[in-house]
Amino acid sequence: MDYKEFSESELNKLIPIQNDFKAEFKLDDFAHWFYDADVEILRLYNDDNDEVFFKYIPIGTFSLTSKTWMWSWFNNYLSEKNKIETLKIKKFGEENNYEKLTNGTFPSDEYDGWEFLAISFEILKGIGTYKINLENLEYYVLIPEQVYADGNSEVKKMKQKKLECGNHGYRRPAFVCQHLDPETKRGFIESFEATPDMDLEDEEYFEAWCDDCEKIRVKYNGWNEESEKFANIKMVCENCYFEMKALNNS
Template identity: 30%
Template sequence: MSNANAGVSWEEFLSEAHNDLADKQSKLVADFQLGEHERFDWDQENGTLVFSNDGKIAVIAKVQFVGSISTKSNTWLWSWANSYIYDNVKDQMHIVREFGESKGYEALFTDKWEADEIDGWEMTSVTSYLLEAKGAYRTTGETGFTYMVITDISWAN
Protein backbone atom coordinates (compact mmCIF):
# COMPACT_ATOMS: atom_id res chain seq x y z
CA MET A 1 0.00 0.00 0.00
CA SER A 2 1.30 3.43 -0.85
CA ASN A 3 1.13 6.57 1.28
CA ALA A 4 -1.69 7.80 -0.93
CA ASN A 5 -3.77 8.60 2.14
CA ALA A 6 -1.09 10.48 4.06
CA GLY A 7 -2.73 13.71 5.17
CA VAL A 8 -6.19 12.53 4.13
CA SER A 9 -9.04 13.25 6.53
CA TRP A 10 -10.96 10.40 8.17
CA GLU A 11 -14.06 11.26 6.11
CA GLU A 12 -12.10 11.25 2.84
CA PHE A 13 -10.46 7.95 3.75
CA LEU A 14 -13.83 6.38 4.64
CA SER A 15 -15.28 7.55 1.35
CA GLU A 16 -12.38 6.09 -0.62
CA ALA A 17 -12.63 2.78 1.27
CA HIS A 18 -16.41 2.67 0.80
CA ASN A 19 -16.15 3.26 -2.96
CA ASP A 20 -13.42 0.62 -3.21
CA LEU A 21 -15.60 -1.95 -1.42
CA ALA A 22 -18.65 -1.08 -3.53
CA ASP A 23 -16.64 -1.86 -6.67
CA LYS A 24 -15.37 -5.13 -5.19
CA GLN A 25 -18.87 -6.16 -4.11
CA SER A 26 -20.24 -5.58 -7.60
CA LYS A 27 -17.55 -7.87 -8.98
CA LEU A 28 -18.26 -10.57 -6.35
CA VAL A 29 -21.97 -10.51 -7.14
CA ALA A 30 -21.27 -10.73 -10.88
CA ASP A 31 -18.56 -13.39 -10.65
CA PHE A 32 -19.85 -15.56 -7.77
CA GLN A 33 -23.55 -14.66 -7.41
CA LEU A 34 -23.10 -13.70 -3.76
CA GLY A 35 -26.46 -13.04 -2.18
CA GLU A 36 -28.18 -15.59 -4.42
CA HIS A 37 -27.04 -18.86 -2.84
CA GLU A 38 -29.48 -20.76 -0.64
CA ARG A 39 -27.17 -21.17 2.32
CA PHE A 40 -23.91 -20.01 3.83
CA ASP A 41 -21.83 -21.56 6.60
CA TRP A 42 -18.70 -20.25 8.18
CA ASP A 43 -15.97 -22.44 9.62
CA GLN A 44 -13.59 -20.55 11.88
CA GLU A 45 -11.20 -23.48 12.20
CA ASN A 46 -10.61 -23.56 8.44
CA GLY A 47 -11.14 -19.83 7.95
CA THR A 48 -13.80 -20.36 5.32
CA LEU A 49 -17.19 -19.08 4.33
CA VAL A 50 -19.00 -21.65 2.19
CA PHE A 51 -22.01 -20.96 -0.03
CA SER A 52 -24.19 -23.86 -1.12
CA ASN A 53 -27.33 -24.75 -3.05
CA ASP A 54 -29.41 -27.93 -2.74
CA GLY A 55 -26.82 -29.30 -0.29
CA LYS A 56 -23.97 -28.87 -2.78
CA ILE A 57 -21.07 -26.51 -2.16
CA ALA A 58 -20.98 -23.80 -4.82
CA VAL A 59 -18.45 -21.20 -3.65
CA ILE A 60 -15.67 -21.29 -1.05
CA ALA A 61 -14.20 -18.09 0.38
CA LYS A 62 -11.29 -17.53 2.76
CA VAL A 63 -12.15 -14.89 5.33
CA GLN A 64 -10.90 -12.63 8.07
CA PHE A 65 -13.43 -11.68 10.73
CA VAL A 66 -13.58 -7.89 11.05
CA GLY A 67 -15.93 -7.40 13.98
CA SER A 68 -19.50 -7.34 15.11
CA ILE A 69 -22.35 -4.99 15.91
CA SER A 70 -24.50 -5.80 18.92
CA THR A 71 -28.07 -4.62 18.50
CA LYS A 72 -28.56 -5.13 22.24
CA SER A 73 -25.79 -2.81 23.42
CA ASN A 74 -25.48 -0.79 20.16
CA THR A 75 -21.73 -1.32 20.09
CA TRP A 76 -19.00 -2.33 17.67
CA LEU A 77 -16.44 -4.93 18.80
CA TRP A 78 -13.32 -5.54 16.72
CA SER A 79 -12.53 -9.21 16.12
CA TRP A 80 -9.11 -8.87 17.79
CA ALA A 81 -10.91 -8.03 21.06
CA ASN A 82 -13.39 -10.91 20.79
CA SER A 83 -12.18 -14.04 22.57
CA TYR A 84 -14.75 -16.15 20.70
CA ILE A 85 -13.08 -15.48 17.36
CA TYR A 86 -10.27 -17.87 16.47
CA ASP A 87 -6.82 -16.37 15.93
CA ASN A 88 -6.50 -17.70 12.37
CA VAL A 89 -9.49 -15.63 11.19
CA LYS A 90 -8.25 -12.41 12.76
CA ASP A 91 -4.48 -12.71 12.31
CA GLN A 92 -4.34 -9.91 9.72
CA MET A 93 -6.41 -7.47 11.75
CA HIS A 94 -3.34 -5.99 13.43
CA ILE A 95 -2.76 -4.19 10.13
CA VAL A 96 -5.99 -2.24 10.60
CA ARG A 97 -5.29 -1.44 14.25
CA GLU A 98 -1.71 -0.33 13.55
CA PHE A 99 -2.86 1.83 10.63
CA GLY A 100 -5.45 3.48 12.86
CA GLU A 101 -2.85 4.14 15.55
CA SER A 102 -0.43 5.65 13.03
CA LYS A 103 -3.11 7.98 11.62
CA GLY A 104 -4.89 8.74 14.89
CA TYR A 105 -8.16 7.19 13.62
CA GLU A 106 -9.58 6.13 17.00
CA ALA A 107 -12.35 3.95 15.55
CA LEU A 108 -9.66 1.68 14.10
CA PHE A 109 -7.84 0.97 17.36
CA THR A 110 -10.51 1.25 20.06
CA ASP A 111 -11.63 -2.30 20.88
CA LYS A 112 -15.31 -1.52 21.55
CA TRP A 113 -17.39 1.61 21.01
CA GLU A 114 -20.97 2.82 20.52
CA ALA A 115 -21.99 2.03 16.95
CA ASP A 116 -24.67 0.95 14.53
CA GLU A 117 -24.95 -1.11 11.36
CA ILE A 118 -23.55 1.71 9.21
CA ASP A 119 -20.44 1.86 11.41
CA GLY A 120 -20.05 -1.89 10.92
CA TRP A 121 -20.00 -1.48 7.16
CA GLU A 122 -17.58 1.45 7.43
CA MET A 123 -15.11 -0.61 9.50
CA THR A 124 -15.51 -3.46 7.04
CA SER A 125 -14.86 -1.11 4.10
CA VAL A 126 -11.69 0.16 5.74
CA THR A 127 -10.55 -3.39 6.52
CA SER A 128 -11.21 -4.54 2.97
CA TYR A 129 -9.24 -1.58 1.64
CA LEU A 130 -6.26 -2.03 3.96
CA LEU A 131 -6.06 -5.82 3.57
CA GLU A 132 -6.67 -5.58 -0.19
CA ALA A 133 -9.50 -8.08 0.23
CA LYS A 134 -11.73 -9.31 -2.58
CA GLY A 135 -14.86 -8.05 -0.83
CA ALA A 136 -16.94 -8.51 2.29
CA TYR A 137 -19.85 -10.41 3.80
CA ARG A 138 -22.18 -9.72 6.70
CA THR A 139 -24.15 -12.32 8.61
CA THR A 140 -27.16 -11.67 10.81
CA GLY A 141 -27.71 -13.23 14.22
CA GLU A 142 -30.22 -12.88 17.04
CA THR A 143 -28.24 -10.09 18.71
CA GLY A 144 -26.59 -8.34 15.79
CA PHE A 145 -24.33 -8.65 12.79
CA THR A 146 -20.93 -10.22 12.12
CA TYR A 147 -18.75 -8.66 9.44
CA MET A 148 -15.94 -10.36 7.55
CA VAL A 149 -13.75 -9.67 4.56
CA ILE A 150 -13.15 -12.18 1.82
CA THR A 151 -9.44 -12.61 1.14
CA ASP A 152 -9.80 -15.31 -1.51
CA ILE A 153 -12.77 -16.86 -3.31
CA SER A 154 -13.39 -19.57 -5.88
CA TRP A 155 -16.08 -21.78 -7.31
CA ALA A 156 -16.11 -25.28 -5.87
CA ASN A 157 -15.21 -27.97 -8.38
Protein backbone atom coordinates in the same frame (compact mmCIF):
# COMPACT_ATOMS: atom_id res chain seq x y z
CA MET B 1 -7.23 13.62 5.69
CA ASP B 2 -9.61 13.25 8.64
CA TYR B 3 -11.31 9.95 9.42
CA LYS B 4 -14.68 10.84 7.89
CA GLU B 5 -13.14 11.80 4.56
CA PHE B 6 -10.94 8.72 4.56
CA SER B 7 -13.69 6.22 5.44
CA GLU B 8 -16.12 7.68 2.88
CA SER B 9 -13.42 7.55 0.21
CA GLU B 10 -12.65 3.88 0.94
CA LEU B 11 -16.34 2.98 0.99
CA ASN B 12 -16.87 4.63 -2.40
CA LYS B 13 -13.95 2.60 -3.77
CA LEU B 14 -15.31 -0.65 -2.36
CA ILE B 15 -18.88 -0.30 -3.67
CA PRO B 16 -18.17 -1.09 -7.39
CA ILE B 17 -15.73 -3.86 -6.41
CA GLN B 18 -18.31 -5.39 -4.09
CA ASN B 19 -21.03 -5.16 -6.74
CA ASP B 20 -18.79 -7.01 -9.22
CA PHE B 21 -17.96 -9.61 -6.55
CA LYS B 22 -21.64 -10.22 -5.82
CA ALA B 23 -22.47 -10.46 -9.52
CA GLU B 24 -19.59 -12.81 -10.36
CA PHE B 25 -20.50 -15.33 -7.67
CA LYS B 26 -24.27 -14.64 -7.67
CA LEU B 27 -24.19 -14.21 -3.91
CA ASP B 28 -27.82 -13.10 -3.65
CA ASP B 29 -28.95 -16.41 -5.15
CA PHE B 30 -27.75 -18.49 -2.21
CA ALA B 31 -30.34 -19.24 0.45
CA HIS B 32 -27.97 -20.57 3.12
CA TRP B 33 -24.58 -19.86 4.65
CA PHE B 34 -22.26 -21.63 7.03
CA TYR B 35 -18.85 -20.71 8.35
CA ASP B 36 -16.25 -22.81 10.14
CA ALA B 37 -13.94 -20.89 12.45
CA ASP B 38 -11.44 -23.76 12.68
CA VAL B 39 -10.60 -23.73 8.98
CA GLU B 40 -11.73 -20.11 8.36
CA ILE B 41 -13.96 -21.04 5.43
CA LEU B 42 -17.35 -19.57 4.50
CA ARG B 43 -19.78 -21.73 2.54
CA LEU B 44 -22.69 -20.18 0.62
CA TYR B 45 -25.08 -22.74 -0.81
CA ASN B 46 -28.50 -23.93 -1.86
CA ASP B 47 -27.53 -27.63 -1.89
CA ASP B 48 -24.46 -29.81 -2.44
CA ASN B 49 -24.62 -29.14 -6.17
CA ASP B 50 -24.98 -25.38 -5.85
CA GLU B 51 -22.36 -23.98 -3.49
CA VAL B 52 -19.29 -21.78 -3.28
CA PHE B 53 -16.50 -21.64 -0.70
CA PHE B 54 -14.35 -18.70 0.39
CA LYS B 55 -11.53 -18.15 2.81
CA TYR B 56 -12.50 -15.34 5.20
CA ILE B 57 -10.87 -13.03 7.73
CA PRO B 58 -13.11 -11.91 10.62
CA ILE B 59 -13.05 -8.12 10.76
CA GLY B 60 -15.51 -7.41 13.56
CA THR B 61 -19.03 -7.64 14.89
CA PHE B 62 -21.89 -5.24 15.45
CA SER B 63 -24.26 -6.09 18.31
CA LEU B 64 -27.91 -5.42 17.51
CA THR B 65 -28.75 -5.38 21.22
CA SER B 66 -26.02 -3.16 22.68
CA LYS B 67 -25.43 -1.21 19.44
CA THR B 68 -21.69 -1.59 19.75
CA TRP B 69 -18.88 -2.51 17.38
CA MET B 70 -16.07 -4.88 18.38
CA TRP B 71 -12.91 -5.45 16.36
CA SER B 72 -11.85 -9.06 15.93
CA TRP B 73 -8.41 -8.46 17.44
CA PHE B 74 -10.20 -7.41 20.65
CA ASN B 75 -12.79 -10.22 20.66
CA ASN B 76 -11.70 -13.16 22.84
CA TYR B 77 -14.72 -15.20 21.77
CA LEU B 78 -13.63 -15.45 18.15
CA SER B 79 -11.44 -18.50 17.63
CA GLU B 80 -10.20 -17.76 14.11
CA LYS B 81 -6.41 -17.60 14.24
CA ASN B 82 -6.22 -15.22 11.28
CA LYS B 83 -8.03 -12.50 13.24
CA ILE B 84 -4.50 -11.37 14.13
CA GLU B 85 -4.45 -9.82 10.65
CA THR B 86 -6.79 -7.11 11.90
CA LEU B 87 -4.00 -5.76 14.10
CA LYS B 88 -2.67 -4.21 10.90
CA ILE B 89 -5.82 -2.08 10.83
CA LYS B 90 -5.25 -1.05 14.44
CA LYS B 91 -1.65 -0.10 13.63
CA PHE B 92 -2.82 1.95 10.65
CA GLY B 93 -5.31 3.73 12.93
CA GLU B 94 -2.58 4.53 15.44
CA GLU B 95 -0.33 5.94 12.72
CA ASN B 96 -3.11 8.19 11.43
CA ASN B 97 -4.81 8.98 14.73
CA TYR B 98 -8.10 7.34 13.66
CA GLU B 99 -9.73 6.54 17.00
CA LYS B 100 -12.36 4.17 15.59
CA LEU B 101 -9.62 1.91 14.30
CA THR B 102 -7.73 1.74 17.59
CA ASN B 103 -10.48 1.25 20.21
CA GLY B 104 -11.42 -2.41 20.67
CA THR B 105 -15.13 -1.77 21.17
CA PHE B 106 -17.38 1.30 21.23
CA PRO B 107 -20.95 2.53 20.49
CA SER B 108 -21.61 2.24 16.78
CA ASP B 109 -24.12 1.39 14.03
CA GLU B 110 -24.31 -0.89 11.00
CA TYR B 111 -23.04 1.85 8.68
CA ASP B 112 -19.73 1.86 10.55
CA GLY B 113 -19.44 -1.84 9.79
CA TRP B 114 -19.38 -1.29 6.05
CA GLU B 115 -16.87 1.53 6.40
CA PHE B 116 -14.66 -0.77 8.47
CA LEU B 117 -14.95 -3.45 5.79
CA ALA B 118 -13.91 -0.92 3.14
CA ILE B 119 -10.89 0.15 5.19
CA SER B 120 -10.01 -3.50 5.85
CA PHE B 121 -10.26 -4.23 2.14
CA GLU B 122 -7.77 -1.46 1.39
CA ILE B 123 -5.28 -2.55 4.06
CA LEU B 124 -5.56 -6.36 3.92
CA LYS B 125 -6.67 -6.77 0.27
CA GLY B 126 -9.11 -9.36 -1.03
CA ILE B 127 -11.74 -10.12 -3.65
CA GLY B 128 -14.81 -8.96 -1.72
CA THR B 129 -16.58 -8.75 1.62
CA TYR B 130 -19.57 -10.39 3.31
CA LYS B 131 -21.91 -9.71 6.23
CA ILE B 132 -23.22 -12.73 8.15
CA ASN B 133 -26.52 -12.03 9.90
CA LEU B 134 -26.69 -13.89 13.21
CA GLU B 135 -29.57 -13.71 15.71
CA ASN B 136 -28.42 -10.61 17.60
CA LEU B 137 -25.19 -9.92 15.80
CA GLU B 138 -23.88 -8.83 12.43
CA TYR B 139 -20.57 -10.48 11.58
CA TYR B 140 -18.42 -8.62 9.04
CA VAL B 141 -15.77 -10.62 7.16
CA LEU B 142 -13.23 -9.94 4.43
CA ILE B 143 -12.94 -12.46 1.58
CA PRO B 144 -9.32 -12.86 0.45
CA GLU B 145 -9.90 -15.74 -1.98
CA GLN B 146 -12.20 -18.44 -3.30
CA VAL B 147 -11.43 -22.06 -2.39
CA TYR B 148 -12.61 -25.16 -4.21
CA ALA B 149 -14.22 -28.24 -2.70
CA ASP B 150 -12.53 -30.83 -4.93
CA GLY B 151 -9.36 -32.07 -3.28
CA ASN B 152 -9.40 -29.36 -0.59
CA SER B 153 -8.62 -30.94 2.76
CA GLU B 154 -10.02 -27.98 4.74
CA VAL B 155 -13.39 -28.13 2.97
CA LYS B 156 -13.46 -31.89 3.47
CA LYS B 157 -12.69 -31.44 7.17
CA MET B 158 -15.44 -28.85 7.51
CA LYS B 159 -18.05 -31.10 5.91
CA GLN B 160 -17.04 -34.24 7.78
CA LYS B 161 -17.52 -32.79 11.26
CA LYS B 162 -20.85 -31.09 10.54
CA LEU B 163 -24.37 -32.37 10.11
CA GLU B 164 -26.47 -30.93 7.28
CA CYS B 165 -29.93 -30.12 8.64
CA GLY B 166 -32.83 -29.50 6.28
CA ASN B 167 -33.92 -26.50 8.36
CA HIS B 168 -30.62 -25.00 9.52
CA GLY B 169 -27.95 -26.05 7.02
CA TYR B 170 -24.56 -27.33 8.23
CA ARG B 171 -24.37 -27.38 12.01
CA ARG B 172 -22.67 -29.38 14.74
CA PRO B 173 -24.37 -32.70 15.51
CA ALA B 174 -26.24 -33.25 18.76
CA PHE B 175 -27.90 -36.35 20.22
CA VAL B 176 -31.36 -36.69 21.79
CA CYS B 177 -33.66 -39.54 22.70
CA GLN B 178 -36.27 -40.71 20.21
CA HIS B 179 -39.08 -39.04 22.22
CA LEU B 180 -37.84 -35.44 21.96
CA ASP B 181 -39.12 -33.22 19.16
CA PRO B 182 -39.64 -29.47 18.57
CA GLU B 183 -43.40 -29.62 19.20
CA THR B 184 -44.10 -31.51 22.45
CA LYS B 185 -42.86 -30.90 25.99
CA ARG B 186 -41.47 -34.11 27.46
CA GLY B 187 -38.76 -32.74 29.76
CA PHE B 188 -35.19 -32.04 28.73
CA ILE B 189 -32.31 -33.53 30.75
CA GLU B 190 -28.77 -32.84 29.58
CA SER B 191 -25.48 -34.60 30.20
CA PHE B 192 -24.14 -31.09 30.97
CA GLU B 193 -25.61 -27.58 30.98
CA ALA B 194 -25.31 -26.49 27.35
CA THR B 195 -25.62 -23.06 25.77
CA PRO B 196 -25.73 -22.10 22.07
CA ASP B 197 -22.35 -21.56 20.38
CA MET B 198 -20.40 -22.88 23.38
CA ASP B 199 -17.04 -24.47 22.60
CA LEU B 200 -16.86 -28.24 22.91
CA GLU B 201 -13.86 -30.46 23.47
CA ASP B 202 -12.98 -33.16 20.94
CA GLU B 203 -15.39 -36.07 21.14
CA GLU B 204 -17.79 -33.99 23.27
CA TYR B 205 -21.37 -33.52 22.07
CA PHE B 206 -24.66 -31.96 23.14
CA GLU B 207 -26.76 -34.79 24.63
CA ALA B 208 -30.25 -34.78 26.12
CA TRP B 209 -33.13 -37.09 26.92
CA CYS B 210 -36.72 -36.82 28.16
CA ASP B 211 -38.23 -37.41 31.63
CA ASP B 212 -39.38 -40.93 30.75
CA CYS B 213 -35.88 -41.85 29.60
CA GLU B 214 -34.49 -40.50 32.85
CA LYS B 215 -36.81 -42.80 34.83
CA ILE B 216 -35.61 -45.78 32.85
CA ARG B 217 -31.98 -44.69 33.18
CA VAL B 218 -32.34 -44.50 36.96
CA LYS B 219 -34.16 -47.85 37.06
CA TYR B 220 -31.28 -49.57 35.29
CA ASN B 221 -28.57 -47.65 37.22
CA GLY B 222 -27.37 -45.63 34.25
CA TRP B 223 -26.96 -46.08 30.54
CA ASN B 224 -26.80 -49.73 29.50
CA GLU B 225 -28.33 -52.00 26.89
CA GLU B 226 -31.86 -51.75 28.32
CA SER B 227 -31.97 -48.00 28.97
CA GLU B 228 -30.28 -47.19 25.66
CA LYS B 229 -32.79 -49.40 23.84
CA PHE B 230 -35.64 -47.40 25.38
CA ALA B 231 -34.02 -44.05 24.54
CA ASN B 232 -33.11 -45.08 20.98
CA ILE B 233 -30.84 -42.04 20.59
CA LYS B 234 -31.09 -40.05 17.34
CA MET B 235 -28.87 -37.39 15.84
CA VAL B 236 -30.10 -33.81 15.23
CA CYS B 237 -28.35 -30.53 14.54
CA GLU B 238 -27.38 -28.19 17.39
CA ASN B 239 -30.02 -25.62 16.37
CA CYS B 240 -32.77 -28.24 16.55
CA TYR B 241 -31.35 -29.31 19.91
CA PHE B 242 -31.64 -25.84 21.41
CA GLU B 243 -35.11 -25.34 19.94
CA MET B 244 -36.20 -28.46 21.82
CA LYS B 245 -34.50 -27.20 24.96
CA ALA B 246 -36.20 -23.80 24.70
CA LEU B 247 -39.59 -25.46 24.22
CA ASN B 248 -39.19 -27.65 27.30
CA ASN B 249 -37.91 -24.77 29.43
CA SER B 250 -40.70 -22.39 28.46
